[in-house]
Amino acid sequence: VLEGRGVPVTNTITLAMTVNGRPVSASGGDHFTLLRWLRDVLGVLDPKYGCGEGACGACTVLVDGDAVSSCLVLAAQAEGADIRTASGLTEADGRLNALQQSFLDHGAAQCGFCTPGMLMAATELLQPPGDLDRETIRAALHGNLCRCTGYDAIVSAIEAVARGGR
């Protein structure tokens, strides 16, 4: 993906970062966005390209705990950072974490393409944990577009976790 036969990407850079708890050092184009770095260099495929300009939130990941649109950040800016993506929420034995389970229970994923970004926006919102009303949850999700669910089920899934239940 990164380089085809005999045509190396010019101006490469080597970056070290921690992705979903795993330290990874790799080389790629110095102009690559964090999204492209995660997907094309590291093979972390759950952050999605939806618009490339920070309008849809499908590429949302946590960088040192903050939710960012990874299509708007250069990979080089994330050097040494702790990156978390939706696939990293899943427990080591493959079980869904409480937020993911709540998404499943509430039918919060239809086509699922916005889901990894939604999960990370919600993960940020739930740090620290606390009761949240639906309006607050909706406001926190305004940068994450969903075209399938109408948002209700997503809001309910997050609300349930915020209340400490499902």
Added chain:
Amino acid sequence: MSSSEIRTSKLEELRVVHQSLPRQDAEEKIAGSTRYAGDFSLPGMLHARLVRSPLPSARIVRRDASPARSVPGVVAVLFGEDVPNNDIWVDVPGQTTEVAALKASMQVLATERVRFHGEPIALVVAENEDCLAEACQEVDVEFEDLPGVFDPGRALEAGAPRVHDGSNLLAEWNIDQGDIDAAFARADVVVEGDYETQLVDHAYLEPECGVAWLDDTGVINIRVATQVIEHYRDVARILGVPESQVRVIGPYVGGGFGGKKDMTVEPYLGVAVARTRRPVRMAWTRAESLTARAKRHRMHMRYRSAASADGTLLAHDVDITTDAGAYAYLSALVLLYAAVHASGPYRTEALRLRSRTVYTNNTPASAMRGFGGMQVVFGYESQMDRLAQALGMKPEEIRKRNALSRGDELPVGQRIDTEVLLAETIDAVIERAGPRPAPSGPGTAAGRGMASNLQSYGRLVWLNDAASAWLGFELDGSLTVRCGVPDVGGGQVASLGQIASEILGTDPGLVTVHFGDSARTPLAGTTTATRQLLMSGNAVHDAAVAVREGIIRAVADETGQDPESLSISAEGVVGIDATVPIKEALAICRRRDVPIEALATFHGPKGGEVGRELRSDRIFPDFTFGTHLADVEVDLDTGQVRILRYVASHDVGRAINPQSVEGQIAGGAVQGLGFALLEEVVLQDGVNTTGGFFQYLIPTATDVPDIETVILESGEGMGPFGARGIGEPPIGPPAAAIASAIEDAVGARPTVLPFTPERVLACIREGARSTTP
């Protein structure tokens, strides 16, 4: 919590169907492990991109690939001449000339003439994304501007620039039912209205993309985000190879809504692989998706409607023009849907309808959720409100008085042959909504509106629709289903597993459904037209019943019991005295040469092809009915509309998975609210100026309220267990319901979509004038 409820009648005993089981696909999507079309790569994979026209109407004077070919890493720069069969032909049904059915074509890559902004001209293939981007800049194309036609209202005027060689008239449909003049002559009230809907994008989160490769048997494999894996036939035609040598694999799709019904990247991937013989990936940018992919039609409707003093709807006289854009795509069929649905879910004594779709140099329009049947809701429901006002009736009264029920005939001639709970959906939303809204303070006004609709489910009957599914027990008692259904996120695959599990008693966790592969799963047709539950659902149902009957018969013969006394459950074949475990029952079948698998094909209802003068006793399999209610608050200074409360109710026949049904209703309603208040593809003389999500606005979580749903189950649909389709129907009512609520609040009705603050302010001024003495 948002609330939803389900009201059931005629419920047979069900164990798995009718349960809100978590969907297997949802679990893997939430875990972040689903491999969508864009999440797949192969060693040595190339990247492809299209060079598109920056102009809406121009002659191509010169094309030069040499500067692009000299960019290091470029493998191929291809023009239309490099495509074996560069013309894609589509049938335009019903518009029969004396020699043959009308056909329309568009080129895979334009060679001499471009007709819309974004039309593909060159296909560039390169080793990586960076040199690909550079090379695309270097493809040298010289244009000569040609006059274009951008206003569909003027496309048929004498002297209008011609988009194609012939007239700009692409297709027309007429309906003449009853004595229209007599109906108007004896009417007590007549109301008129003029309504416009806008160009709309599907705006799914996953842009069009795919990866294709040549396998070791010489078959071209295309793994693509699509609603139609059967486009392998079209790709084969373009490449000039046998259809058996192209395979399309459809992984879970990141949203479709009709936008992935027509081909997107498939022909280009096919051409690139055939040419380079290496794996190729093509992913459209959001700007390409918003600019160049076919959209939902702009529609201009004029209605004149008549009713008698008691509220009986007598007649509609309707004129519809839609903007097909630059190429035919599915415009003729979309218009046909508009015509058939144009009088809504009401008994209508007389209908005169004239409709046409015209070519322009605008972005082509094609399939989108509701497919012509949704735009007309804005027309007929606005008219119903106006009739009610003229008669001093309540909106719900006039609707219930005229509501279609079993035995009534649509103006096109089709009889409604199932029970429909339309009046019940009206009662349900009113009951749920409770007291009317009050304004929150000075400078605001509150209002309530409702709208009902009908929307067909299943394809036009003369398309001879069919879907196949294979189902078989494994030797350990688990169950495998194979069905070529594409899953666009509505639970298309999961519901098949639920149906199989219900009939065969297998634990849902032991059912695996393989889907969406033209080489390995029996073909099930398109995931469009709200047809998959009807079609593939019935195919799986029938296959499961065939397997169940075989197993029960074998066990009955083996044990000397009456087959009528046996049933099948998770434990096995259950008799009066004993249960034969499923593994043992399967062994009995093998000894007795009774198959433990079955292939079933479900055929949709039949009917003859229609002509331009529409008349048919069956044109669609059946319809889904529903009603939505909206409470809004309008800011009288800014024209901003805030939705306070939204309730939606549909008769879904039977909810196979109630949570999936709620998801379809809530999601469809919110898409409809975007249509009502926010969304518009803006073209300035054919040039798209809404090529990003900061320009093309879809609803965010803060733009919409919770959608409350009331699911009614008549048990009368044509799908498995009496289900009706629910994919498209919920997108119909929102715009009309919001228009009605705005009028209720400010005293004048918006008639042009979307209802922007500017347009709402105009209504506020008009309302103030009409109430000032």
